[in-house]
Amino acid sequence: MRHPPRSVLLAVAGAVGLVGSMTIPVVTAQGAGPACSVEYSVTGQWDNGFQAAVKVTNNTAAMSSWSLSFDFGGGQKITQGWNAKWSQSGTAVTAANESYNGSLATGASVSAGFLASWPGSGSDAAPASFKLNGTTCNVDSEPPPTDPPPTDPPASTTAPPLHVLGSKLVDAGGATRRLLGVNRSGGEFMCVQGRGIFDGPVDDAAIQAIADWKANTVRIPLNEECWLGLSNIQSQYGGANYIGAVKDLVARVEAHGMTPIVELHWTYGQYTGNSAGCSDVHATCQKPMPDAQYTPSFWSSVANTFKADQAVVFDLFNEPYPDRATSSTTDAWKCWKDGGTCPGIGYEVAGMQDMVDAVRGTGARNVLMAGGLAYSNDLSQWLTYRPSDPTGNLVAAYHVYNFNTCSNESCWNSTLAPVAAQVPLVAGEIGENTCSHSFVDQVMKWFDDRGLSYLGWTWNTWDCSSGPSLISGYDGTPTSYGIGLRDHLRALNG
Structure with a gap:
């Protein structure tokens, strides 16, 4: 988003x-x-x-x-x-x-x-x-208490390891697992803005509130500069502190039986062309493609951190839009796959193949998600340009909002259905800016009818028309928009 x-x-x-x-x-x-x-x-x-x-x-x-x-x-x-x-x-x-x-x-x-x-x-x-x-405190010394303060119970991994089997995601026993849940935004922007690591609570009670909606998946957007601890990031919010916080959140999500998706959202590289989100070289907004300078190192580090846990899914890059930088669709898809010097983008790009190679170079076999062009809303040539994955664990990622171009059944039937017939398809973000849920209801029905996966944007207490936000409180109180996803997940999984 x-x-x-x-x-x-x-x-x-x-x-x-x-x-x-x-x-x-x-x-x-x-x-x-x-x-x-x-x-x-x-x-x-x-x-x-x-x-x-x-x-x-x-x-x-x-x-x-x-x-x-x-x-x-x-x-x-x-x-x-x-x-x-x-x-x-x-x-x-x-x-x-x-x-x-x-x-x-x-x-x-x-x-x-x-x-x-x-x-x-x-x-x-x-x-x-x-x-x-x-x-x-602030008075003469007192003896310390005998017992330490209570802490969260240690997390135990209960989310299943996943792999691709044909066009389905399955667990170790071969049972199909649809990824149905929410996005938990914050890790992509709080750290680079010097305001913290997550936006709102991510303790056990906060994650339990997500599970209470009968979600089985939580997508966690990340910032590459914060993960790598680059010099422009405050130390308390970057490097080892940031990685430790993400690991803790992943463990809590898994402890509640939910699949964590760690996703690269904001990246380095100055882009001031068409549809630029910012003019900053740093990772303070969505760029058209990730950068070759830091992104492979980011994914190598993330993969090394989680490769022993195949319950963790890796979403390679949030919303590519090289198509806005060039008028050539062919050039845009080539940039998407192979990176390098791309028309209209002033920095060297890391393509989807570069990111797949960075992850697989560590020995990690985790499931990978790759979103298409037009902010992951265009999968029309995804099958033609999909990167090579030696493990066969590649998933097509798709985002859809009511204001997108491909936001109706005709487009879904013509562009999504052929992809879903060959590889698993996950709508990593679905949503609408109407403070209602009539559009996402249509999306969920189309995906339900085909046994596909989707996650609502977003589990944050922002205004539902500008976010859009699923909740008005971190106890799980839904907005009028969030009610649609909550009630639907409970009906499916209750």
């Missing part, structure tokens, strides 16, 4: 930037040094909302995990957080470590942040006290 305009995604952050930064000082008691200290800062305010940050310093023995707790007194409600697993019950707030920042050595600090709202009669007053693993 071409995301909502950057102005929509960053509307709240933009409001914060207009106000500026305000720090609320925290007073430390006199006497013996505190066991822990917490700095709480309100970094921006707007009508009935604010952004805040906490910096926690551990002054006692090293910790392998941490949990910060405090109470709000002004009716504040956290709406989004980063760098910690944020939760709230009434006035009580808890921020537990992520997998990548659980270790807290003596004297070490960790920072996290959140967005919150408050009622018109409330305020954004600072919490009166904080506790780290049960020990009160």
Whole structure:
């Protein structure tokens, strides 16, 4: 999906930037040094909302995990957080470590942040006290609690390993598995914008909410610069921290019996031609094709990370559109397959064959998805130009929204049906911008009738007309658009 305009995604952050930064000082008691200290800062305010940050310093023995707790007194409600697993019950707030920042050595600090709202009669007053693993901070030392804070139970892989058999995806026993579920956007943009790793919670409760819709698949968009930890990415959101967070999310998805699809969404390379999403050389928007400089390294690293787990599916590139860069359909499909120097694209391109080769060069046999032209909406010559896969585990990927060109049964019958007769076909994104579900109902029926796969865009709490978004809350509360997918999945798999 071409995301909502950057102005929509960053509307709240933009409001914060207009106000500026305000720090609320925290007073430390006199006497013996505190066991822990917490700095709480309100970094921006707007009508009935604010952004805040906490910096926690551990002054006692090293910790392998941490949990910060405090109470709000002004009716504040956290709406989004980063760098910690944020939760709230009434006035009580808890921020537990992520997998990548659980270790807290003596004297070490960790920072996290959140967005919150408050009622018109409330305020954004600072919490009166904080506790780290049960020990009160900013006062004289107390003995640490006997028991460590609770953490998510260890994940156990219950999603089945998959491979291609003819035109079907099957598990190890040969049973057909249709991939039916949702996209979980965030990993492609939060990190490169310096705002976190995921947009909203991805803890066990959040993944359980997806499973409660009877989904069996979650597609996870990624950013190549964040995965590779390039110099323009803040270290807390890139490299090992980013990879660790993605691995944790994949494990949670699998623990709920759902297939994880890891997908390359935003990539390096400057493109300013027709339909350019941005003029930035960095991975801050959808580019017409991935770049040869970093993309093969990205896929080699991802494949090495997950090759022992064939339950993980790899979606090679979100929405190619080299056809917008050149008027020649033949040139566009050649660029799609072989990459190199492509008409209208100013950087060297990694083609689908380059990405297949990068994955297979690691020994990984995971199922691969390859979307066609026109933002994965055109599969008319997919069979002619499909890359060679020595393992035979290649799937055709397709995206369809009500505003696409190929968005009716006539086009599906003429262009999709021949592909689906030869290889598995997965609609990695389906959706509509009407805040209703009449269009996706048609899509699901056509795919159901042929035993094919589809995933709704997207499990994020954006406005359903600009997203479009399936949910209004991460507990799984559907939008009027999301109701269609939720009820349909429950009817199929309930």
